[in-house]
Amino acid sequence: MSETISPTFTFVKDGVFYFSRRIPKELLRHYSSPRIAYSLRTRSGKIAEARARKAADQLDDYWFHLRSQDVQLPGKHMLRMGATGAIGSSSVSHVSLSSFVLLSEAVAIYLEQKGKGRPVTFHRAAERACGYVIDACGDKHLDVYSKADANKFRDALIAQGLAGSSLTRVFGTLRAVTNFAASEQGLTLNNPFAGVYYDRTAGVSDRSPIPADKLEAVQSKCREIDDDLRWLVALVSDTGMRLAEAAGLSKEDIVTKKDGSLVVCVRHHSWRRLKTKGSEREVPLEGQARWAAQRILAQDGPSEFAFPRYNKTETTNANAASAALNKWMKEYTPAGCTMHSFRHSMRDRLRAVERPADIVDQIGGWRTDGVDHGYGSGYPLEVLQKWMKAVT
Structure with a gap:
């Protein structure tokens, strides 16, 4: 590939490639700017193309999730929000009227505020930990997650072969994300991911000094x-x-x-x-x-x-x-x-x-x-x- 031709979703400034993509109109309400743009930190067209493609794929996946959240719930017009009349509270107990954010949104809040100037490993750790939860339990509002979800999440990590020390890091990151997002929204969260039991020594090998x-x-x-x-x-x-x-x-x-x-x-x-x-x-x-x-x-x-x-x-x-x-x-x-x-x-x-x-x-x-x-x-x-x- 010629270095003078910018790959898709990129532009060049002072010899450095930048990622740039316009946000779809129907999703603008989720963003503070109509366009996403940031440095890809490379002068190589090949590297820029790979990084831009990965970023674009991640955005496509996330935008699909946002669009799916906007799909009208069948019969939504018939719900009497907060009413206790003909439709009793027990009849709609399965419908979440939560004021909390989704876990996927909590990650974005956390990284936007606390991820500035932090290394890429910081961002990956937060995204990976919450991604594990979404894979195991689904993307729910923070207050909808239960202790059963937390235990299911723990069991899924153990099934993947993660050592006790790795579980400690994942749970620590997850608690940081969820507690921070709840605090930013001014909401009180009884975090089910706190106090989850697991063997912290499982699979952990001692690092011996050299004689x-x-x-x-x-x-x-x-x-x-x-x-x-x-x-x-x-x-x-x-x-x-x-x-x-x-x-x-x-x-x-x-x-x-x-x-x-x-x-x-x-x-x-x-x-x-x-x-x-x-x-x-x-x-x-x-x-x-x-x-x-x-x-x-x-x-x-x-x-x-x-x-x-x-x-x-x-x-x-x-x-x-x-x-x-x-x-x-x-x-x-x-x-x-x-x-x-x-x-x-x-x-x-x-x-x-x-x-x-x-x-x-x-x-x-x-x-x-x-x-x-x-x-x-x-x-x-x-x-x-x-x-x-x-x-x-």
Whole structure:
């Protein structure tokens, strides 16, 4: 496809493709604007075509749902709304006169208000969780869902093979959506999706730390092979960074201080977002992480990325990095150990030198509980460096 011809439902502005589609007249009352338009975040016509087609298909499905809601109920003109005369309340008890929104509408309300500036994973989680409910129980007004629906939904998730931890995330997202939508509408909801019982440990495997001797073996192998994949392993092994954080680093994120020490600045990038606000931090580079950083900075090339192979598109491909490196590590580590195990190992290593708990939280980008931890800027780099030297 020629890059100069815009695919269906797109236009180009400053070289970037945008999705654009006019809202059908009969559905305008559901929207605040007559047209949907947003950036597809790509300069590639092929990628834009695929993303626009997917968006258009999603809209067609949703618009079909909206149109089906507008179909006249047979005999609707004969109903006496709120009356208790000839048509008794028991005769129309099956007809919902709810003032609540539908679950599908609740998702839109939630994402419109709370989804601004949030990563695509935030939107997908909300849409996926509520989509599961609609598949299992139908798209109902929020106050029509019952505890039986919630239990049916739980059983459907378990039948799909979801682990207890996944069920916890899905139910947490679902409660957030439904409670927020009800609050926005000024309505009180007795949420049936709260307090649903399930085994939270079912299917959950322990993430074991890497034993000290195996850690040394992996790091030694990294220096022996000495390529970009092994630099990534070494960098994570002696910092405890999340793999996505490390894979999405730019070379400018690795900073040389006046005293010659190296620090990695973990910060938000358009191609790689951080998991939480507390994930933004500076981590001193010691041990094999310092070696890996030096090898990265020594490489000539036009790329701004520390690991170009995982940053060829608009977003860091951390999944590809995880698959490749976890496969490589199997030969040198016990069963069940993955790249994420380095984070567990770093926490144990810092415990072994009796470091303060909030030092570990600051180094690893974990949330520290307590009101007092919300004040100040945290420990200075010199203090963090002392503890990193003690474990590497």
